[in-house]
Amino acid sequence: MDIYEYFRKKQEIIERELRRYLTWNGRFPEILAEAMSYSVFSGGKRLRPILMIAAAEMIGGDLEDILPFACGVELIHTYSLIHDDLPSMDDDQFRRGRPTSHRVFGEAVAILAGDALLSEAFYIMAKSSSERNIDPIKALRVIYEIAEASGSRGMVGGQIGDITMKASELDQSSVEAIHLDKTARLITVSLRAGFILSGATEYEIDTITRYGNNLGVAFQIMDDLVDAGKEKKGINLVHLIGVEEARKRAERLIADALDAISVFGEKADVLRELARFVIARRD
Amino acid sequence: MDIYEYFRKKQEIIERELRRYLTWNGRFPEILAEAMSYSVFSGGKRLRPILMIAAAEMIGGDLEDILPFACGVELIHTYSLIHDDLPSMDDDQFRRGRPTSHRVFGEAVAILAGDALLSEAFYIMAKSSSERNIDPIKALRVIYEIAEASGSRGMVGGQIGDITMKASELDQSSVEAIHLDKTARLITVSLRAGFILSGATEYEIDTITRYGNNLGVAFQIMDDLVDAGKEKKGINLVHLIGVEEARKRAERLIADALDAISVFGEKADVLRELARFVIARRD
Numbered sequence: 001m002d003i004y005e006y007f008r009k010k011q012e013i014i015e016r017e018l019r020r021y022l023t024w025n026g027r028f029p030e031i032l033a034e035a036m037s038y039s040v041f042s043g044g045k046r047l048r049p050i051l052m053i054a055a056a057e058m059i060g061g062d063l064e065d066i067l068p069f070a071c072g073v074e075l076i077h078t079y080s081l082i083h084d085d086l087p088s089m090d091d092d093q094f095r096r097g098r099p100t101s102h103r104v105f106g107e108a109v110a111i112l113a114g115d116a117l118l119s120e121a122f123y124i125m126a127k128s129s130s131e132r133n134i135d136p137i138k139a140l141r142v143i144y145e146i147a148e149a150s151g152s153r154g155m156v157g158g159q160i161g162d163i164t165m166k167a168s169e170l171d172q173s174s175v176e177a178i179h180l181d182k183t184a185r186l187i188t189v190s191l192r193a194g195f196i197l198s199g200a201t202e203y204e205i206d207t208i209t210r211y212g213n214n215l216g217v218a219f220q221i222m223d224d225l226v227d228a229g230k231e232k233k234g235i236n237l238v239h240l241i242g243v244e245e246a247r248k249r250a251e252r253l254i255a256d257a258l259d260a261i262s263v264f265g266e267k268a269d270v271l272r273e274l275a276r277f278v279i280a281r282r283d
Numbered sequence: 284m285d286i287y288e289y290f291r292k293k294q295e296i297i298e299r300e301l302r303r304y305l306t307w308n309g310r311f312p313e314i315l316a317e318a319m320s321y322s323v324f325s326g327g328k329r330l331r332p333i334l335m336i337a338a339a340e341m342i343g344g345d346l347e348d349i350l351p352f353a354c355g356v357e358l359i360h361t362y363s364l365i366h367d368d369l370p371s372m373d374d375d376q377f378r379r380g381r382p383t384s385h386r387v388f389g390e391a392v393a394i395l396a397g398d399a400l401l402s403e404a405f406y407i408m409a410k411s412s413s414e415r416n417i418d419p420i421k422a423l424r425v426i427y428e429i430a431e432a433s434g435s436r437g438m439v440g441g442q443i444g445d446i447t448m449k450a451s452e453l454d455q456s457s458v459e460a461i462h463l464d465k466t467a468r469l470i471t472v473s474l475r476a477g478f479i480l481s482g483a484t485e486y487e488i489d490t491i492t493r494y495g496n497n498l499g500v501a502f503q504i505m506d507d508l509v510d511a512g513k514e515k516k517g518i519n520l521v522h523l524i525g526v527e528e529a530r531k532r533a534e535r536l537i538a539d540a541l542d543a544i545s546v547f548g549e550k551a552d553v554l555r556e557l558a559r560f561v562i563a564r565r566d
Contacts, residue, residue: 028440028464031447036435083398088390107371108446111394112439115366115401119434122405126427136419143426144409151402152319156395157311163391164314181311 184216441465467499
């Protein structure tokens with residue numbers, strides 16, 4: 001299997017679905033629709049939705065049932081990037097080579113576009129699952145798990161750590177705890193959602209959680225390695241232990257991630273390739 | 284029935300539940316917990332949760348089943364106040380006599396506290412309904428209706444109108460359309476949630492929607508009347524048509540709200556009193 005081809009095909013499906021959900025219908029301010037679309041369609045890799053789909057497919061889940069949740073997670077990821085870039089947070093001028101949302105639309109509209117994307121994610125997930133052949137109990141579980149992974153006990157909690165903690169006061173495990181909250185939880189819950197919606201056992205869900213947490217922290221370290229040398233705010237393992245040690249640590253985490261899914265045998269080949277894809281990236 | 288006594292008793296129940304949900308468990312940054320609680324426990328009237336409970340009770344709903352949704356809507360209302368007060372939005376220094384969140388915790392933490400409250404609302408609603416004797420299909424419907432009323436096609440859309448439109452370019456019906464989105468939708472969806480969760484018919488749900496939309500716009504006009512004379516940003520009917528006409532318009536809307544619920548007879552007495560309570564307020 002060519003993982004790049006797999007990735008590209010799934011990206012196409014996600015793009016199409018996101019366009020369908022975000023096509024402006026005239027029922028709300030156009031400037032808000034523009035700001036939402038500007039950030040959602042800005043060349044994101046769609047890693048989280050693809051992980052959700054890959055997890056579901058490996059245990060025989062139905063792609064159509066997964067898509068609203070896959071899109072929901074991508075909208076949540078996008079809102080978090082808009083808010084992270086704000087002047088009072090990381091104060092980033094560019095993201096993926098384009099001016100950040102607040103530079104294009106102003107700070108107020110950027111904040112509100114993020115807020116709207118977060119609400120829209122829950123709207124799409126709850127609405128679609130009431131319209132499709134999805135067990136509503138499972139849908140509710142996925143919704144609250146995604147809400148938890150996004151909020152104070154997940155991504156937002158990690159972001160608070162990122163902006164309020166002093167790097168000099170942290171050791172490696174505290175840095176990784178922040179990475180776990182800020183980055184890994186949303187990745188992990190994407191995988192869990194794919195499993196839960198496809199009828200996985202609790203043991204299988206625990207297993208994919210181990211894979212996701214290790215992959216997620218490795219992903220954040222790789223992100224920091226790619227940016228090594230650039231001026232970058234926030235907690236950063238590369239600054240703490242150096243490029244070589246950070247790379248070794250990411251490789252160790254990926255090995256642990258692969259170890260977790262060994263029980264699934266060749267069914268987990270896509271997840272294996274995706275993990276190697278994360279560690280190999282240079283962009 | 285003494286409506287003040289009714290209001291006070293329901294407020295107590297809401298306060299207790301909110302405290303239970305927001306008690307810090309050590310599993311996320313303390314500063315975030317502090318910022319969330321600072322705004323949630325700042326003397327809010329709890330109008331939206333009380334309307335939800337009153338709606339449910341009038342058609343025989345179970346208070347315990349309603350509470351997680353009542354709290355969820357209050358958290359969403361609170362997040363919207365934190366973000367509305369931000370320097371890039373209304374730039375408010377005080378709310379309910381206390382310094383606004385961003386003045387106490389800084390802009391970054393204030394934005395993140397709002398974000399966390401929005402996620403927490405969906406967490407509480409989805410989690411609790413999976414744990415209680417609530418029809419999961421109804422729970423999903425209420426969740427997506429609340430998400431819709433909070434986002435681009437509701438509250439956030441209205442806030443965008445409020446900050447991007449020029450008052451001088453608007454006529455009365457455009458101003459009221461913004462009030463409808465910004466203020467009334469969350470009030471209406473609170474009432475709808477109480478009805479949906481308690482097994483109301485679609486006709487009854489439509490009826491309560493008419494009550495809610497009229498009440499909500501009247502509520503916003505009363506808010507602007509209370510603040511008349513103060514420097515206040517944003518779209519404002521009082522500035523457009525004057526104090527006397529604005530008061531008449533609010534009274535007209537309340538009359539329409541009362542007319543909508545006349546079909547419910549004396550069962551709707553609480554909602555009737557609540558509507559009069561809104562129009563009578565001076566604070």
